[in-house]
Amino acid sequence: MTELNLALPDDVQVPDLATALAAGLVVEEDGSTPVRRRYFDSFDWRLHRAGLALVREDGRWRLRRLDDDTVELETAAGGGRWPRFASEFPAGGGLRKRLDKLLKMRAVIHVATVAGDQRRWRVLNADRKTVLRFDLTALQPEKPASDRVLRVAALRPVRGYDGAADRARAEAARLGVGPLDLPFLDTVLAAIGIEAESYSSRFCADLTDTPESLAAAVRVSRTLLGTMRRNEAGLKTDLDTEFLHDFRVAVRRQRSALTIFKGVFDPAAIDGFKREFAALGRLTGPLRDLDVYLLDEARYRDMVPGALQSGLDSLFEHLREQRAGALTQVRRALGSPAYRGLTDAWDTFLADPQPGPIADRPTGDLARERLQRRHHRVMRMGRAIGSRTPDTALHRLRIECKKLRYLLEFFASLWDADEGKILVDQLKDLQDNLGEFNDLCVQQEMLRAALGELTARRKSALLEAASLGGLVAVLNARQQVVRGEFEATFAAFSRPRITKRFARLASSAEDVA
Amino acid sequence: MKVLAVYSIKGGVGKTAAAVNLAHAAADAGLRTLLVDLDSQGAASFYFRVRPRKGADAASLLDRRESVHRAIRGTDFENLDILPAHKSFRKMERILDAVTRPRSRIAKLLKPQRREYDLVVIDCTPTLNLTAEAVFRAADLVAVPVIPTTLSARTLQMLLDFFKKQDLDRKRLLAFFSMLDRRKALHLKLVEELPAQSKARFCRTAIPVSSDIEKMGLEREPVALYAPHTRGARAVSELWEEIRERLDP
Numbered sequence: 001m002t003e004l005n006l007a008l009p010d011d012v013q014v015p016d017l018a019t020a021l022a023a024g025l026v027v028e029e030d031g032s033t034p035v036r037r038r039y040f041d042s043f044d045w046r047l048h049r050a051g052l053a054l055v056r057e058d059g060r061w062r063l064r065r066l067d068d069d070t071v072e073l074e075t076a077a078g079g080g081r082w083p084r085f086a087s088e089f090p091a092g093g094g095l096r097k098r099l100d101k102l103l104k105m106r107a108v109i110h111v112a113t114v115a116g117d118q119r120r121w122r123v124l125n126a127d128r129k130t131v132l133r134f135d136l137t138a139l140q141p142e143k144p145a146s147d148r149v150l151r152v153a154a155l156r157p158v159r160g161y162d163g164a165a166d167r168a169r170a171e172a173a174r175l176g177v178g179p180l181d182l183p184f185l186d187t188v189l190a191a192i193g194i195e196a197e198s199y200s201s202r203f204c205a206d207l208t209d210t211p212e213s214l215a216a217a218v219r220v221s222r223t224l225l226g227t228m229r230r231n232e233a234g235l236k237t238d239l240d241t242e243f244l245h246d247f248r249v250a251v252r253r254q255r256s257a258l259t260i261f262k263g264v265f266d267p268a269a270i271d272g273f274k275r276e277f278a279a280l281g282r283l284t285g286p287l288r289d290l291d292v293y294l295l296d297e298a299r300y301r302d303m304v305p306g307a308l309q310s311g312l313d314s315l316f317e318h319l320r321e322q323r324a325g326a327l328t329q330v331r332r333a334l335g336s337p338a339y340r341g342l343t344d345a346w347d348t349f350l351a352d353p354q355p356g357p358i359a360d361r362p363t364g365d366l367a368r369e370r371l372q373r374r375h376h377r378v379m380r381m382g383r384a385i386g387s388r389t390p391d392t393a394l395h396r397l398r399i400e401c402k403k404l405r406y407l408l409e410f411f412a413s414l415w416d417a418d419e420g421k422i423l424v425d426q427l428k429d430l431q432d433n434l435g436e437f438n439d440l441c442v443q444q445e446m447l448r449a450a451l452g453e454l455t456a457r458r459k460s461a462l463l464e465a466a467s468l469g470g471l472v473a474v475l476n477a478r479q480q481v482v483r484g485e486f487e488a489t490f491a492a493f494s495r496p497r498i499t500k501r502f503a504r505l506a507s508s509a510e511d512v513a
Numbered sequence: 514m515k516v517l518a519v520y521s522i523k524g525g526v527g528k529t530a531a532a533v534n535l536a537h538a539a540a541d542a543g544l545r546t547l548l549v550d551l552d553s554q555g556a557a558s559f560y561f562r563v564r565p566r567k568g569a570d571a572a573s574l575l576d577r578r579e580s581v582h583r584a585i586r587g588t589d590f591e592n593l594d595i596l597p598a599h600k601s602f603r604k605m606e607r608i609l610d611a612v613t614r615p616r617s618r619i620a621k622l623l624k625p626q627r628r629e630y631d632l633v634v635i636d637c638t639p640t641l642n643l644t645a646e647a648v649f650r651a652a653d654l655v656a657v658p659v660i661p662t663t664l665s666a667r668t669l670q671m672l673l674d675f676f677k678k679q680d681l682d683r684k685r686l687l688a689f690f691s692m693l694d695r696r697k698a699l700h701l702k703l704v705e706e707l708p709a710q711s712k713a714r715f716c717r718t719a720i721p722v723s724s725d726i727e728k729m730g731l732e733r734e735p736v737a738l739y740a741p742h743t744r745g746a747r748a749v750s751e752l753w754e755e756i757r758e759r760l761d762p
Contacts, residue, residue: 129562130589159594160566160586 005069007180008151023167030120038113042106045197053185066183107240114139131161148191203409214359217261224254241291256406266354287326304470311467367411367509374404382490398434414509433489440479514627515762518652520637522668527691529556532636537735538753540593544631548595555598557636561588563597570601620651658691661703690719718751
């Protein structure tokens with residue numbers, strides 16, 4: 001029998017609980033120790049979503065299960081700076097490996113700290129043998145602070161003395177003390193007014209109560225503006241790369257939204273916004289590109305033979321320098337009055353939008369028509385691509401697929417969730433192929449540019465040139481393979497069965513709204 | 514998982530005290546330890562205040578692995594569990610004799626415990642019989658407490674002869690002096706001479722005759738707990754170090 005955590009209602013007194021848990025046997029207090037728990041998670045709550053809480057307590061890192069507060073794995077915390085990325089955590093107990101899988105490139109940030117004490121008791125039988133241990137942890141949110149005291153009792157059965165634990169559990173139930181009905185962390189968060197999982201990089205907006213297109217376009221845009229704003233702080237402090245990524249995706253979605261909802265807002269009124277959002281996308285592009293190269297550093301190094309790997313050192317050093325410059329630029333831009341002016345003006349516009357010619361159109365009707373149109377366009381463009389079509393056609397199709405994807409996400413609340421997900425997955429396969437193809441093109445260009453700069457920058461650049469050349473060769477070979485796979489990938493996407501599903505999805509949108 | 518048997522043909526030589534103290538030292542050092550109390554007098558179980566469960570008798574323990582799992586109970590110490598003695602253990606010999614492959618039965622019953630324990634310490638019954646042989650075949654090391662007297666030296670020789678006759682590995686025997694009284698000339702003489710004369714290997718550490726260790730029955734705790742800085746407790750910890758080196762658990 002393992003440890004069992006019980007939630008303690010505020011009105012239960014400690015002596016009453018101790019007497020109840022002893023169930024007629026002798027109970028002895030075993031001392032108490034101070035407790036401080038610091039909770040961490042990524043900005044997008046990756047651990048919470050996985051049903052876990054990362055806790056620093058008692059000089060250890062513990063990964064606790066949310067549902068019953070038991071420890072899944074733990075390891076002694078090392079000294080030095082607070083770790084930010086999975087790779088900076090101690091490797092012991094499998095913690096680093098587990099965190100790496102859960103967090104990937106995201107940093108952990110402090111969520112809350114609670115402090116208090118833990119009192120321990122032992123239940124003894126007639127031989128004065130310990131047959132059950134229990135403890136009571138009373139914790140108060142410290143940072144952010146709250147007056148609420150949260151109490152958890154833990155039963156720790158002794159092997160072979162299940163009877164004592166069973167009786168204790170039954171007696172506790174009579175006092176109204178039962179298993180945690182809400183994860184302990186969530187109780188803490190509720191006490192300090194933080195909502196768990198309140199941020200996700202996935203787009204989510206409910207359009208079922210916006211029957212007219214104008215209201216729907218405002219709802220979508222507000223959601224996106226909110227995402228941009230929420231990522232600003234983390235982006236500026238450069239906590240991890242995903243703040244910028246999510247920020248850029250929100251900007252791109254906003255631009256797509258203005259196209260998808262074309263005619264809903266007054267075209268003349270949003271013309272300037274369109275241009276400025278495009279400029280914002282261009283401005284943040286170089287930093288994102290550099291992030292992608294640097295995130296993939298290990299993969300690049302693996303692509304060239306061992307003898308040439310050191311030739312990449314100066315490339316990545318160069319990229320890191322460039323990134324520092326690009327970050328300064330982005331920080332400056334986001335701190336500028338121009339950026340503040342753009343978001344404020346957009347906020348003001350959304351509060352009182354100037355309607356376009358089709359502002360009154362039923363949202364479902366608009367969704368159906370626009371979905372059909374976007375889908376047809378993707379099909380038309382895809383069919384026109386043969387083995388000899390220039391690469392630019394694939395790039396245009398990639399952009400078109402993104403718009404279709406965003407459209408499916410914007411209107412997702414209007415149609416059957418499972419059906420929508422099936423089509424998103426189908427589209428994703430096609431997007432993955434096109435995306436990889438594009439990445440390979442861009443990466444080779446970057447490498448060729450680096451190769452071009454080489455003679456000017458450094459004298460002893462032979463090894464470097466060889467490594468870059470080796471990398472270009474590998475990427476080029478891969479690009480041919482990916483291009484070759486396009487035909488089959490598109491064929492899968494354009495199957496009649498999938499096309500029919502798109503048509504069915506479009507018509508279901510009309511029924512809902 | 515390693516198995517350490519503490520065995521003596523003679524009673525009253527400090528065998529159970531050694532088993533209890535060694536098991537506690539191992540658990541204290543972080544090894545997940547199981548103490549098996551095969552002695553039907555149940556002194557080890559008494560020290561830990563653990564009584565057997567109903568039905569945890571010799572017949573069912575020797576018959577099913579699950580009953581071994583169910584019979585194990587936690588002591589008051591971290592990492593230390595005990596399989597308490599049951600009064601039916603008096604009939605162990607007869608029951609063991611009736612099963613198939615009795616000599617390997619105890620090893621077979623302990624094998625599934627390797628997932629949960631790093632070390633099993635067996636407090637054996639002081640008789641030289643089939644049960645003892647089954648324990649010897651399950652053990653990586655058999656620790657033998659020897660009082661430095663002529664009689665004890667003789668019983669150690671009997672044990673060596675038994676090992677030879679049954680084709681058991683004598684290298685697994687590890688004798689240590691127990692209840693050594695440094696005021697007695699005979700004790701000191703034997704401590705000097707016996708290790709050289711006997712075919713058995715001896716530990717460097719000897720457990721002294723000590724009122725602290727004798728008090729275990731009163732305190733019902735390992736000596737390291739109630740008298741940590743005494744000669745007795747120090748000797749136990751040195752003995753454990755020597756045994757740990759040999760066992761390498």
